[in-house]
Amino acid sequence: MRPGIHPDYHEVVFLDSSTGYKFISGSTKNSAETIEWEDGNTYPLIRVEISSDSHPFYTGRQKFTQADGRVDRFNKKYGFANKED
Numbered sequence: 675m676r677p678g679i680h681p682d683y684h685e686v687v688f689l690d691s692s693t694g695y696k697f698i699s700g701s702t703k704n705s706a707e708t709i710e711w712e713d714g715n716t717y718p719l720i721r722v723e724i725s726s727d728s729h730p731f732y733t734g735r736q737k738f739t740q741a742d743g744r745v746d747r748f749n750k751k752y753g754f755a756n757k758e759d
Contacts (some may be wrong), residue, residue: 686718687711688725694735 676732681702687709689696705718749755 684718686720688720688722690723690725690727691723692728693725695725697725 675700682704683700683702685698686701686703687696687698687707688701688703698717701720703718703720705720707719707721708714708716709719
C-alpha cells in the first residue's frame, strides 16, 4: 500500500436513533461526538437512522408480496395462458 493516500481506519460506535441499539465497528467516518464504550475506551459516535435492529427485513416485519414463481411471471408478462387439459 502506498503511504499517505488511504483514509484513517478506526473503530467507531454506531447508534441506531430509533431503537437506541449500539454496536462497534471499523470505519473511516469521523465524528466530533464521542461515547464511552463498555470496555472503558472512548470512541467516535455515528448516529444512523436504520440498523439491523430496526430494519423491517431483519426484524421480520417485512411482508413478501411475491407469491408466483418465475415461470408464472414470464407467462403473465408475455400473455401466455395456463393450458390445463
